[in-house]
Amino acid sequence: MPRKTTKKRTKKRNNIFAFKGQGISTGGQAEFFDRFEKLADIAGCKDACKLLNKSNRMLMYLLRIHLTQPRVDKGEPIDKKQAKVLAILFRSLREKRDIELIKGREKISIGDVYVIDCFIYFIRKEDSGLDLEAFNSAFKPLIDAYDELESPEDLLYGMYDNILAMLNVIGREMFSIKTEFVQKKHPVSGVFHIVKVKHHRPVKRSIAIEGKRRPIIQFGWPIANGGIWYFKIRSDEIKAIYKGEKKELEVYIQSHAIMRFEERTKPLSLLACRLFMANVFRNFKVAHVKDGKIFLPLYYGHVKIGYFVAAIIDEKVIIKTFLFITHRSTPEGHLLEKVSGLGKKDISYWRFDSVSSFLSNPPKEDSLIKKIMQEAGIHQLFDLKNVIALNSNQKDVDWAEVEEYIENGREERLQIPEEKYDEEYC
Template sequence: MARKKNNRKKKPAQQANGGYKKFIRELYDTLRLAGIDQMWDENTDADKHLMYSMRIRIQNPVACNELVSSAELKRIAMQTKRYYREPTVERKKDKFSAYQLMLLYCYLAVREQVIARNLGNKNDPVVLERREHKNKMLDQFGINCILGHFRIMIQLGSPDYKYFGLALRHAAIYKENPSMEMVPDIYGIPAEKKIICLDGHKRPAYRLGKPDGMEIFTWSVTAANILGDAYTGDKEKLDIYIQSHALKRMAQRLDLLKRPAINYALWENTITITSFVHHRGKLLLPVKIYDIKIGYLVAEVVDDVLLFKTFLFITHNFTPEGDTLRRITGLGKEDISYWKIDRLSTFVNLDTGKYRALTELFEQAGLADIFQLKDKDFDVEQMQEANLDGLMRYIQRGKNADTIQKQEFEALLQNA
């Protein structure tokens, strides 16, 4: 029997209209939040439809090589969609999401055209000022889109597994679909393993790298001139490697952090190394969480490579604070491990009111700041949200002065 033909017609117009109504409603709500809705009624229906046609949409991420699995791609898509709607850009007491920045861009772009039309001169100084505002908003939107993807790249990337890189490109624009679309291209970068000989023993080490908002991905380096007597070679920059032992110790001693949070902490503390602590013949790189020092990566130069050999919690011997603690208390290396005061969880869970004498000893040793972590959340997303400004600065480095900063946001909207 022949199949009955389906005579039902598709309703693209109604679907489009529904999308338009939602867009206009969300645009107006955003204008009210920004406090610039006073001239909304001056916009004609044609103006509003033009705003809708100028919207920018973010497509699902695309794997650009075989190193990005479908499961990883799905996770990246789910996370970044949520980040896209999360308010992160501050204005007074309110915050705006990347999506809301896009809505504001559409509004500012059409307002520029309306003013140019009313003045009869698209190069009038007022029009040029509006154009600058529009371009700054577009720039801020683009940076925040990258930021959302960048956060998940850092969470997933690990030196002993693989790294991820991002490139945000424009999709082709067709007559049937004139709105702009952005496509996140995701790259997998394989881990670079190196066998390094230390004290006659061969040790596996992995090269440190980082996703880069400007170049997709770059391998980490450190300036040789900050190493002091630890390096006597002639190279200006050294590649950075980390032993698997150091990664293991970070996981053990920062025991409240899951792997994505460890990945982020490692990135945050090694992206730009400006100095080391020289202590008892050791080269130490301070490691901080929420801008509070919790330990050190122990470094050594081997064959023109900067190698992080291990991670010492702040109470350990061979750290400035750990040596002070030992002098005050007489605790030895074994005591530190036995009483588990070489782990983050011990300090976060310590009842400082009940054990006041012990707390005072830690404070005398220079460990007072670590107790500020008691009310912190060690979920990777919370850690990143606490440092969004730092993430933003890293993405924006090298961009020109036209890149809008958070403190400029209020002034920009006041002139919208």
């Protein structure tokens, strides 16, 4: 997926210097420098902070970026509870400490990276008037560690894309965000990163499938500052079944497949399932073609849990269903049946077709069933219980509230009678 370009902040920050001496608010300055000194301490150069005099600190403070909560403009059809959940996730993930600044030391957050970025920008300004040799030497561990990180914008926008992937339901009314940097003097002076929530309608078509016209939805999800990103498959990846002239084919999905995905991944976190799905297709490499069908693998963490199954109809790739990995039609399911001798009814009876069966009571290492699963390539399903869920950061956010909102939506959709999937879900 193409990387988004974020707005440059140089001119905005330069103008901050014109505010000096005009009685601007400096609320939060002490907390800001406590945070910076803590980061310098993690890098092992806290004593270098003594080089920053009062004037240096003021100018550096005025260059900071305020990361704000998302706003919903009047007229945007965004549910209030959805906006609340979005704000919870923004605040939590922005301050989640999972970035390694110095190996083996305390981890830092995206917000922390922006604090370091503020310092780096300040000392590298042409008109800073600093003894650059002294600063570069004293703060070398912090500067070197920062240079090894992804840019704060890439980290922040990657977070945005992950949140959008988690909260958006493919096929329903969707939303993305639009961002900008705005310079303000009041109530606090600085550059503010403004985030506005924008509504998008899914692209729907009607197509003849097995003699009956059915609705399909273009397969994709919103990304920050980019509207909706649509997944496409290169024709050379499916040349075994596609003989047309298009270099890449648009991908569409039936509501049946969305419902099956949500149904067959229970009780795994739907938030995490959507996130892992987005990450797979953003970095999509190879489509598996078998029996004239296209199998698109899905993972939960590092564990393959199943496939979206698609066919080519009218020069489009149409995703028709989602199969759990042990289903007899998947490559692993076919091998499981072959090596175990278990038929479709047997696999259903022993509940090998359910995620929940693999979340407890793993077989012993030397057991026959463990050997069979290893031969079939499905033994990693027992690792699902060890995959770190998104709700591991309980101190920062009430993840139960977020999960409840998402899971309630899944339960409501699964109440729709199967024969009405296409009619009601689209």
